[in-house]
Amino acid sequence: MIKHFLHPILLLTTILLLAPITHAAPEIGQSAPDFTVIDSDGHTHHLADYRGKFVVLEWLNHGCPFVAKHYDSGHMQALQKKYTDAGVVWLSIISSKPGSQGHATPKEANQTKAEKKSAATAILLDESGTVGRLYAAKVTPHMFIINPEGVLVYAGGIDDKRSTDVADIATAKNYVAQALDEALAGNSITKPTSQPYGCSIKY
Amino acid sequence: MSFLKEHRATATSLGLFVAALFWSVTCQPLAAQEHNGQQLVTASLVADTTAIVPGKPFRLGLHLRMAPDWHVYWQNPGDAGLDTTFHLHLPEGFQVSPMAWPLPQRFVEAGDIQVYAYNEETLLIITVTPPPTLSDSVEIKANASWLVCKVSCIPGQADLAITLPIAAEASQANAELFAKYEALLPSSEPPPFDVQWTPTPTGWNLGLRKLPTEASRVEFFPYANDDVSPGPSESREIVEGHADLSIPIAQSAPVRGVIALENGERRGWIVASTTASAEPRESLAPAAAAAAPATSFWTFLAFAFIGGFILNLMPCVLPVISLKIFGFMRQAGDSRASILKHGLAFIAGIFVWFLGLAAIVVGLKAAGSEVTWAFQFQNPWFNFTIGAIIFVFALNLFGVFEIVLPGRAASGLAEAAGRSGLSGSFAQGILATLLATPCTAPFLGTALGFAFSRSPAVIFAIFAAVAAGMGFPYILLSAKPGWMKYLPKPGTWMERLKQFMGFPLIATLLWLLYVIGQQRGTEAVIWALASYLFLGLAVWLYGAFLGPLSSLRTKTLATLSILASLAVGLGYFAGQLFAATAATQPTKSATTSTDGIPWVPFSQNALDKLLAEGHAVFLDFTADWCITCKFNEKTAINTPAVRKALKRLNIVPMKADWTNANPEITRKLAQFGRVGVPFYVFYPAGKSRDPIILPELLTEQIVLRVLDATHP
Numbered sequence: 001m002i003k004h005f006l007h008p009i010l011l012l013t014t015i016l017l018l019a020p021i022t023h024a025a026p027e028i029g030q031s032a033p034d035f036t037v038i039d040s041d042g043h044t045h046h047l048a049d050y051r052g053k054f055v056v057l058e059w060l061n062h063g064c065p066f067v068a069k070h071y072d073s074g075h076m077q078a079l080q081k082k083y084t085d086a087g088v089v090w091l092s093i094i095s096s097k098p099g100s101q102g103h104a105t106p107k108e109a110n111q112t113k114a115e116k117k118s119a120a121t122a123i124l125l126d127e128s129g130t131v132g133r134l135y136a137a138k139v140t141p142h143m144f145i146i147n148p149e150g151v152l153v154y155a156g157g158i159d160d161k162r163s164t165d166v167a168d169i170a171t172a173k174n175y176v177a178q179a180l181d182e183a184l185a186g187n188s189i190t191k192p193t194s195q196p197y198g199c200s201i202k203y
Numbered sequence: 204m205s206f207l208k209e210h211r212a213t214a215t216s217l218g219l220f221v222a223a224l225f226w227s228v229t230c231q232p233l234a235a236q237e238h239n240g241q242q243l244v245t246a247s248l249v250a251d252t253t254a255i256v257p258g259k260p261f262r263l264g265l266h267l268r269m270a271p272d273w274h275v276y277w278q279n280p281g282d283a284g285l286d287t288t289f290h291l292h293l294p295e296g297f298q299v300s301p302m303a304w305p306l307p308q309r310f311v312e313a314g315d316i317q318v319y320a321y322n323e324e325t326l327l328i329i330t331v332t333p334p335p336t337l338s339d340s341v342e343i344k345a346n347a348s349w350l351v352c353k354v355s356c357i358p359g360q361a362d363l364a365i366t367l368p369i370a371a372e373a374s375q376a377n378a379e380l381f382a383k384y385e386a387l388l389p390s391s392e393p394p395p396f397d398v399q400w401t402p403t404p405t406g407w408n409l410g411l412r413k414l415p416t417e418a419s420r421v422e423f424f425p426y427a428n429d430d431v432s433p434g435p436s437e438s439r440e441i442v443e444g445h446a447d448l449s450i451p452i453a454q455s456a457p458v459r460g461v462i463a464l465e466n467g468e469r470r471g472w473i474v475a476s477t478t479a480s481a482e483p484r485e486s487l488a489p490a491a492a493a494a495a496p497a498t499s500f501w502t503f504l505a506f507a508f509i510g511g512f513i514l515n516l517m518p519c520v521l522p523v524i525s526l527k528i529f530g531f532m533r534q535a536g537d538s539r540a541s542i543l544k545h546g547l548a549f550i551a552g553i554f555v556w557f558l559g560l561a562a563i564v565v566g567l568k569a570a571g572s573e574v575t576w577a578f579q580f581q582n583p584w585f586n587f588t589i590g591a592i593i594f595v596f597a598l599n600l601f602g603v604f605e606i607v608l609p610g611r612a613a614s615g616l617a618e619a620a621g622r623s624g625l626s627g628s629f630a631q632g633i634l635a636t637l638l639a640t641p642c643t644a645p646f647l648g649t650a651l652g653f654a655f656s657r658s659p660a661v662i663f664a665i666f667a668a669v670a671a672g673m674g675f676p677y678i679l680l681s682a683k684p685g686w687m688k689y690l691p692k693p694g695t696w697m698e699r700l701k702q703f704m705g706f707p708l709i710a711t712l713l714w715l716l717y718v719i720g721q722q723r724g725t726e727a728v729i730w731a732l733a734s735y736l737f738l739g740l741a742v743w744l745y746g747a748f749l750g751p752l753s754s755l756r757t758k759t760l761a762t763l764s765i766l767a768s769l770a771v772g773l774g775y776f777a778g779q780l781f782a783a784t785a786a787t788q789p790t791k792s793a794t795t796s797t798d799g800i801p802w803v804p805f806s807q808n809a810l811d812k813l814l815a816e817g818h819a820v821f822l823d824f825t826a827d828w829c830i831t832c833k834f835n836e837k838t839a840i841n842t843p844a845v846r847k848a849l850k851r852l853n854i855v856p857m858k859a860d861w862t863n864a865n866p867e868i869t870r871k872l873a874q875f876g877r878v879g880v881p882f883y884v885f886y887p888a889g890k891s892r893d894p895i896i897l898p899e900l901l902t903e904q905i906v907l908r909v910l911d912a913t914h915p
Binding site: 063064065066097100101129132133136137138139162163164193195196197198199200201202203 | 282283312315427
């Protein structure tokens with residue numbers, strides 16, 4: 001079998017190379033597509049290295065009013081704090097291409113991270129859009145949860161109130177928090193998918 | 204955020220604005236959204252009347268005008284964005300209709316992000332019914348909010364107001380503006396063309412038929428759904444009044460939306476899918492009262508029935524048809540009751556086969572496999588087994604052996620089919636249908652596409668309808684055996700005819716061996732033939748030495764020899780050597796084809812790449828066991844004129860060879876709502892153009908017209 005000869009890194013490269021032309025979205029209950037990306041501090045993050053932990057992927061663009069709703073209210077940071085304290089790996093991913101709104105150099109990303117008091121584990125810089133396309137991420141904030149076995153268990157919006165109005169956060173049902181609470185308690189997730197809402201990702 | 208700085212002007216004193224900025228006679232309170240000095244959206248509240256006539260409904264519109272390249276969103280914004288809102292605050296006694304949304308435009312951004320929105324300008328309309336008694340003038344307040352996007356998105360909102368006098372009579376205002384957007388409101392009347400909803404593994408296929416031939420494009424805009432929203436919908440060109448749109452949605456959940464047709468002007472109709480998930484009975488009723496005349500369950504049953512009937516005429520069934528006719532002729536001498544019994548037994552065989560197939564499909568569906576029509580011919584062991592049965596059956600016809608003990612059914616299907624009793628008729632029914640499956644007749648394709656994504660009960664019903672269709676001629680002939688009196692009287696010629704019938708069966712065997720060869724290479728064919736040789740020896744031994752008159756010693760020896768032959772034939776040649784052959788590369792037959800067309804083997808990546816590079820692609824889904832495919836290729840595709848057109852128009856011919864199971868091809872077929880081959884798609888050059896689906900039965904003219912007509 002050819003597989004035996006493929007070094008894992010070669011396999012990964014192949015996946016990443018093919019990703020931009022693969023449109024199939026990852027499915028709930030299937031293994032989450034692996035990726036390797038550099039964060040704003042220059043560290044390499046390899047999804048497979050986080051086996052054994054829950055991983056949250058959050059697509060980020062601080063220029064987007066939907067994202068602003070969740071950051072200006074401090075709501076997103078609170079979620080990040082709560083769940084990273086519980087051992088969850090929270091990765092905020094910027095997939096805006098260079099020159100597009102939301103794109104950030106490592107320095108800019110660290111600046112906004114400090115400014116917004118983000119409590120995410122890391123800000124991943126995906127300016128090629130590879131990871132975004134791999135997950136068929138469409139909007140900011142588009143949210144994904146991967147369980148310790150590397151299986152995708154949630155994909156969708158952050159909550160059920162499609163709006164840019166901060167006041168809506170109080171009455172909205174936060175699907176990500178609900179899914180994480182259920183998963184961390186060892187229960188099955190009652191709402192594994194929802195309609196994501198937000199600004200389009202600027203690929 | 205600095206760039207979010209915006210100035211909201213709420214004007215309550217009207218005159219100045221009207222005089223300075225606008226042309227209309229009506230009061231036009233307006234608000235403008237500015238961003239970096241650019242006016243992005245101008246919102247105004249307009250009425251279609253100069254005054255309110257008590258009790259007489261009138262319309263208010265939110266008139267939004269956007270800066271060039273900026274857009275605001277429709278009620279379902281699509282993958283990103285936010286729907287525009289428009290609320291009226293009216294004095295008591297006024298009633299308001301829900302907001303009416305004119306047809307949106309489709310915008311596709313990088314990353315396959317699709318949104319439904321308005322650029323330039325739009326008018327969102329609410330109908331207001333005033334109470335029967337009123338005095339003075341009425342101030343109507345409105346609140347609107349929107350998200351306006353170009354590349355970045357900026358939320359905007361406006362508080363608007365309009366004061367209208369009360370009068371006994373009023374004249375029209377803003378008539379042109381209202382007329383323009385009135386025409387763009389989707390109608391809840393049934394559309395003036397046929398709409399067929401077919402569930403597919405990936406969602407729905409929206410089949411539109413009898414569209415005006417001069418219409419150029421048709422689109423579908425889905426309404427938002429709370430849980431599962433439809434994926435990107437499509438825009439398609441219309442070919443000969445036909446268009447098929449695929450609507451991706453999980454589990455074929457119900458979909459409502461708007462069909463927009465471009466025919467000089469744009470017009471829209473609200474349609475709703477049938478419900479797929481519920482029990483089959485429910486699928487008969489359209490989901491909403493406003494639903495289009497959706498193709499019902501019964502129509503599909505009718506298609507399945509007709510498809511089953513057509514199977515009788517398919518080339519791969521012909522040899523067995525001649526056998527059946529032979530059977531009927533032989534029976535013509537018997538009593539009527541006996542003929543009817545044979546006919547019914549034959550039909551029972553057909554039913555058992557199809558219902559068995561339905562059971563397998565339901566089982567495999569439950570097991571999560573990708574199941575498609577004629578899938579069994581992708582399995583070389585299936586082909587090998589059918590080949591063996593046909594070979595043994597042919598030997599029986601040639602007279603190599605006779606079935607001596609009709610009661611012993613253990614010898615298998617082929618031998619059973621060779622018998623003349625009721626069980627023989629039954630087995631013949633099974634065999635006839637077994638051979639028919641690779642020919643996906645056009646009607647059958649539709650019915651099966653429907654069946655595969657349905658509940659088990661519906662799958663059984665569809666397959667039963669196919670069985671009924673296929674058995675129909677025999678029901679007729681056995682119920683009216685009188686019609687058979689025109690058939691020749693039995694005689695010694697029958698023995699000759701029987702022997703002759705062996706030859707078409709051998710021809711069928713050749714075809715199966717060809718398929719095996721395509722799947723597993725020449726070696727596999729040789730090992731299959733070697734296996735058949737010993738199988739033949741075994742049945743000859745059986746016929747020659749196991750008769751009732753043979754001595755016990757002979758019988759013992761013969762039985763041992765038979766077992767030895769079977770061991771060599773099935774155990775060694777089939778079980779060892781045939782089993783050891785590996786599947787040939789799926790692309791092999793495509794690349795080594797000598798047919799004069801430089802086929803490129805299909806892969807999703809290769810196709811995406813070609814399309815991204817701006818090539819036009821003709822995609823041929825085919826399989827070696829599909830005779831219709833081969834027929835189309837010979838008569839309509841691989842012709843000098845088409846070869847020339849492909850070359851002249853610089854179209855890349857791509858072949859998806861489904862001879863062996865290939866999940867990538869199965870998925871691609873599913874995208875178009877298909878579960879079988881033949882299937883042909885043409886992707887015109889240019890990214891924005893949608894693929895054109897060709898009919899299953901092709902003529903050279905159809906192919907040339909599609910290739911030519913769409914050339915820019």
